[in-house]
Amino acid sequence: MQEYQLKYGCNPNQKPSRIYMENGSELPVEVLNGRAGYINFLDAFNGWQLVSELKKATGLAAATSFKHVSPAGAAVGLPLSEIEKKIYWADDLNIEFTDLANAYIRARGADRMSSFGDFIALSDICDESTALVIKREVSDGVIAPGYSDKALEILKQKKNGNYCIIKIDENYKPEPIEKKQVFGITFEQGRNELVISDDFFNNIVTENKELTKEAKTDLAVAMITLKYTQSNSVCYVKNGQAIGIGAGQQSRIHCTRLAGQKADNWWLRQSPQVLGLQFVDGIKRPDRDNTIDIYMSDDYEDVLAEGQWQKFFKVKPQVFTREEKRAWLDKNTGVALGSDAFFPFGDNVERAKKSGVKYIAQPGGSLRDDNVIETCNKYGIVMSFTGIRLFHH
Numbered sequence: 001m002q003e004y005q006l007k008y009g010c011n012p013n014q015k016p017s018r019i020y021m022e023n024g025s026e027l028p029v030e031v032l033n034g035r036a037g038y039i040n041f042l043d044a045f046n047g048w049q050l051v052s053e054l055k056k057a058t059g060l061a062a063a064t065s066f067k068h069v070s071p072a073g074a075a076v077g078l079p080l081s082e083i084e085k086k087i088y089w090a091d092d093l094n095i096e097f098t099d100l101a102n103a104y105i106r107a108r109g110a111d112r113m114s115s116f117g118d119f120i121a122l123s124d125i126c127d128e129s130t131a132l133v134i135k136r137e138v139s140d141g142v143i144a145p146g147y148s149d150k151a152l153e154i155l156k157q158k159k160n161g162n163y164c165i166i167k168i169d170e171n172y173k174p175e176p177i178e179k180k181q182v183f184g185i186t187f188e189q190g191r192n193e194l195v196i197s198d199d200f201f202n203n204i205v206t207e208n209k210e211l212t213k214e215a216k217t218d219l220a221v222a223m224i225t226l227k228y229t230q231s232n233s234v235c236y237v238k239n240g241q242a243i244g245i246g247a248g249q250q251s252r253i254h255c256t257r258l259a260g261q262k263a264d265n266w267w268l269r270q271s272p273q274v275l276g277l278q279f280v281d282g283i284k285r286p287d288r289d290n291t292i293d294i295y296m297s298d299d300y301e302d303v304l305a306e307g308q309w310q311k312f313f314k315v316k317p318q319v320f321t322r323e324e325k326r327a328w329l330d331k332n333t334g335v336a337l338g339s340d341a342f343f344p345f346g347d348n349v350e351r352a353k354k355s356g357v358k359y360i361a362q363p364g365g366s367l368r369d370d371n372v373i374e375t376c377n378k379y380g381i382v383m384s385f386t387g388i389r390l391f392h393h
Contacts, residue, residue: 001026001027001030002020002021002024002025002026002027003018003019003020003021003027004018004019004020004027004029004031004036005017005018006018006019006035006036006037006038006041007035007037008037008038009038010038010039014038017038019041023175028168028169028172029044029143029166029167029168029169030166030167031164031165031166032147032152032165032166032167033152033155033156033161033162033163033164033165034141034159034162034163034164034165035162035164036141036164036166039068039069040119040140040141040164042069043066043067043068043069043118043119043121044066044119044121044141044143044166044168045143046066046069046228047064047066047071047119047120047121047143047228048121048143048168049227049228050062050064050071050074050121050224050225050227050228051063051064051074051121051122051123052123052170053196053224053227054074054076054123054220054221054224055076055123055124056195057196057197057220057224058076058217058220058221058240060076060077060078060099060103060240061076061077061098061099061100061102061103061122061123061124062074062075062076062077062103062122062123063075063077063100063103063104063106063107063108063120063121063122063123063130064107064120064121064225065104065107065108065110065115065118065119065120066118066119066120066121067114067115067117067118067119069230070228070229070230070233070245070247070248071107071225071228071229071242071245071247072110072111072114072115072118072245073106073107073108073109073110073111073114073115073241073242073245074107074221074224074225074241074242074245075102075103075104075106075107075110075221075240075241075242076103076217076221076240076241077098077099077100077101077102077103077106078102078106078239078240078241079097079102080097080102080105080106083270083275084105084106084109085105086275087109087269087270087274087275088105088106088108088109088112089109089112089285089288090105090109090133093132093133095128095129095132095133096129097129098127098129098130099124100122100123100124100126100127100129100130101127101129101130101132101133103122103123104120104122104130104133104134105133106240106241107241107242108133108137110241110242110243110244110245110262110266111244111245111262111265111266112286112289113289113290113293114262115137116138116286116289117138117139117140118137118139118140119139119140119141119142119143119164120134120139120141120142120143121142121143121144122142122143122144122145123144123145124144124145125144125145125146125147125148126142126144126146126147126148126151126152126155127148127151128148128150128151128154130151131147131148131150131151131152131154131155132154134155134158135154135155135157135158136285137285138286139158139163140164141163141164141165141166142155142163142164142165142166143166143167143168144166144167144168145167145168145169145170146167147165147167152165174191175191176190176191176193177189177190177191178190178191192227192390192392194227194388194390196220196223196224196227197220198216198220200219200220200223200361200386200388201216201219201361201384201386202384203364203384203385203386203387204382204383204384205364205369205373205383205384205385206373206376206377206381206382206383207377207380208376208377208380208381208382209382210382211359211382211384214239215334215336215358215359215382217240218237218238218239218240218335218336218359219237219336219338219359219361219384221235221237221240221241221242221336222235222236222237222242222336222337222338222361223235223338223361223386223390225237225242225245225338226338226339226340226390226392227340227390227392228392229245229247229340229392230247230248230392230393231247231248231340231341231390231391231392231393232246232248232249232250232251232252232255232340232341233245233246233247233248233249233255233259233339233340233392234246234252234255234256234258234259234337234338234339234340234348235259235337235338236259236260236262236263236335236336236337236352236355236357237335237336237337237338238263238332238334238335238336238356243262243263243266243267243335244258244259244260244261244262244263244264244265244266244355245259245262246258246259246260246262252339252341252343252344252345252348253345253347253348253351255339256337256339256348256351256352257351259337260351260352260354260355263332263335263355263356264329264354264355265293265296267328267329267331267332267355267356268296268320268325268328268329269292269296271320271324271325271328273317273318273320273324273328274292274295274296274320276317277292277295277313277317278313278314278315278317279291279312279313279314280310280311280312280313280314281314283312287312291303291312295317295320296320296325300319300320304316304317304319329354329355329356332355332356333356333358334356334358334359335352335355335356335357335358335359336357336358336359336360336361337352337357337359337360337361338360338361338362339360339361339362339363340389340390340391340392341362341363341389341390341391342362342363342364342365342366342369342372342389343362343366343372344366344367344368345368345371345372346368346371346372346374346375348372349372349375349376349379349381350375352381353379353381357381358380358381358382359381359382359383359384360376360381360382360383360384361383361384361386362383362384362385362386363385363386363387363388363389363390364385364386364387365385365387369385
């Protein structure tokens with residue numbers, strides 16, 4: 001297959017639309033089911049690069065959940081705790097929790113609201129367990145280097161048989177120069193072939209230089225995720241999982257705040273107040289996600305007001321007060337943070353500290369590097385200057 005005809009481009013009025021190889025060679029992908037769209041393929045190709053690099057960097061199975069050409073979540077296949085199974089709605093799954101299934105459950109679970117209707121990328125051949133996890137989520141499609149027969153059979157049942165399933169040649173190597181057109185003008189640049197490995201974080205500029213092996217893995221997850229996230233971007237990671245991603249913001253501090261709020265929500269979902277919520281029977285999974293998000297926010301009255309709470313809960317919950325939330329958030333520690341460009345002010349570190357950040361990797365090179373380092377030293381945070389910017393557009 002040298003070209004693939006798409007339904008339309010970014011929007012229905014943008015026709016004709018296709019993907020093809022300029023050099024006349026075969027496309028490195030095969031659409032096994034459904035019909036992929038323009039944005040589907042953008043998500044698929046960016047997601048595939050992300051998970052394949054995570055696999056190479058960590059040696060672990062990896063998965064990502066993409067929306068609008070940025071990851072909503074990314075993770076490697078570490079085991080799930082019982083609490084994690086519960087907050088990711090995986091505690092009722094009767095499956096073998098394979099490494100790949102764990103990776104996707106964690107990638108999807110980090111920010112379930114943003115992952116609604118995602119495009120999935122998997123580093124390994126999709127197994128039956130992973131397919132069963134995907135089957136019950138609202139998703140547009142998946143890309144992987146292959147599928148077991150049983151997994152393919154399960155996935156083909158989604159969306160009335162129209163679920164998009166893409167197989168990619170894992171040995172495909174793109175040309176070193178990439179091009180795109182904007183306003184009829186062709187842009188050309190060398191591909192970002194940067195390899196993020198253990199020695200990427202060796203330049204530690206803070207007084208605290210204790211960067212653990214686990215922290216290096218988390219920082220690698222953060223930086224590889226940022227490599228395929230629309231800039232400006234910041235990523236919080238804990239235990240091999242992106243727990244908060246701030247993408248496409250014009251201001252660095254807004255990236256840090258957005259990603260930090262998502263990381264806070266991930267941690268708050270593990271609090272006794274949220275774990276103890278008693279939902280009405282039959283409530284749909286997305287409705288549970290939305291209700292929890294509102295319950296944890298300043299707009300909690302939208303789900304707790306008389307006449308409203310009965311729609312969601314069997315028993316009316318107590319308000320999750322600001323003081324209670326802060327007390328719970330203070331228990332979150334050992335979080336890693338990556339930034340795709342330098343922190344211009346120490347305020348980014350101040351915000352990161354509120355979400356339990358202990359390790360930071362960023363390029364460095366700001367006129368106020370001294371202030372940023374000083375702020376890290378105030379809190380005992382370890383910070384590495386990578387010297388490498390990771391803008392992605």
